[in-house]
Amino acid sequence: MLYGQNTDMKLRIQFTKHGAMKFIGHLDTMRYFQKAIRRSGIDISYTGGFSPHQIMAFAHPLGVGTESESEIVDIEVNSLNGNRAEMTDILNAQMSEGFTIRDIRLLPDNAANAMASVAAASYSVRIISSGPQIDYERAVKAILDKEEVLILKKTKKSETMTDIRPRIYKLSYRDECIHMCVDASSAGNVKPEHVINALYQAEENALFDGRLKIVRNEIYGRLDSGELIPLIDLGTDF
Numbered sequence: 001m002l003y004g005q006n007t008d009m010k011l012r013i014q015f016t017k018h019g020a021m022k023f024i025g026h027l028d029t030m031r032y033f034q035k036a037i038r039r040s041g042i043d044i045s046y047t048g049g050f051s052p053h054q055i056m057a058f059a060h061p062l063g064v065g066t067e068s069e070s071e072i073v074d075i076e077v078n079s080l081n082g083n084r085a086e087m088t089d090i091l092n093a094q095m096s097e098g099f100t101i102r103d104i105r106l107l108p109d110n111a112a113n114a115m116a117s118v119a120a121a122s123y124s125v126r127i128i129s130s131g132p133q134i135d136y137e138r139a140v141k142a143i144l145d146k147e148e149v150l151i152l153k154k155t156k157k158s159e160t161m162t163d164i165r166p167r168i169y170k171l172s173y174r175d176e177c178i179h180m181c182v183d184a185s186s187a188g189n190v191k192p193e194h195v196i197n198a199l200y201q202a203e204e205n206a207l208f209d210g211r212l213k214i215v216r217n218e219i220y221g222r223l224d225s226g227e228l229i230p231l232i233d234l235g236t237d238f
Helices: 019-023 026-040 084-092 136-145 192-204
Strands: 009-017 056-058 067-077 099-107 120-129 150-154 159-163 168-174 177-183 211-222 228-230
Touching: 026 056, 026 084, 084 099, 120 192, 136 168, 136 192, 150 192, 177 192, 192 211
Parallel strands: 067 211
Antiparallel strands: 009 067, 009 099, 056 067, 120 177, 120 211, 150 159, 168 177, 211 228
């Protein structure tokens, strides 16, 4: 049953990505959701023109091989196929193993799109294999005590030395994992691998050479007060 007939309502969908699905790249994830939403019967809005496509925007592309407890995609719909819980169930019925819809929220009309709203992300990183073993607690303290943490950031066009210390908001070591909250904005994105390399440089003056298990725990926006808030919490119940 359709609830209401207001057009161009914005919905924010929170989902997890685990298991074999962590090897699915961003473009394939986007195509998967387009097909799942079409199969679900959700009344999604389409662009105009000769080649209409679903109005959909993901918050922050997830690296291949990284799992996540909180991915975000925004869609626009013409009407609601039920309340919040019912729409979550409708979409979950179309999900394959590895994808789970955690929540769906209604966004205000003036809400910025998901990608433009991203300010930070939190991660848990477990060292699977490495070269030299380091004292992670001591390395974390060394990073937090520094005023400057320089790393080499590479792009397709250049390599630059960048100070990531102001963009590391939280950093700790517990339960054999390194936990961090870092800048994830388009202008200052810090990858978990950057922080791990900084830890090894602090202890061994060498780059990390091993395997990591990375889980993204949350994606945050920033309020006018400067406070970080999970992107899903910028939406409301319906």
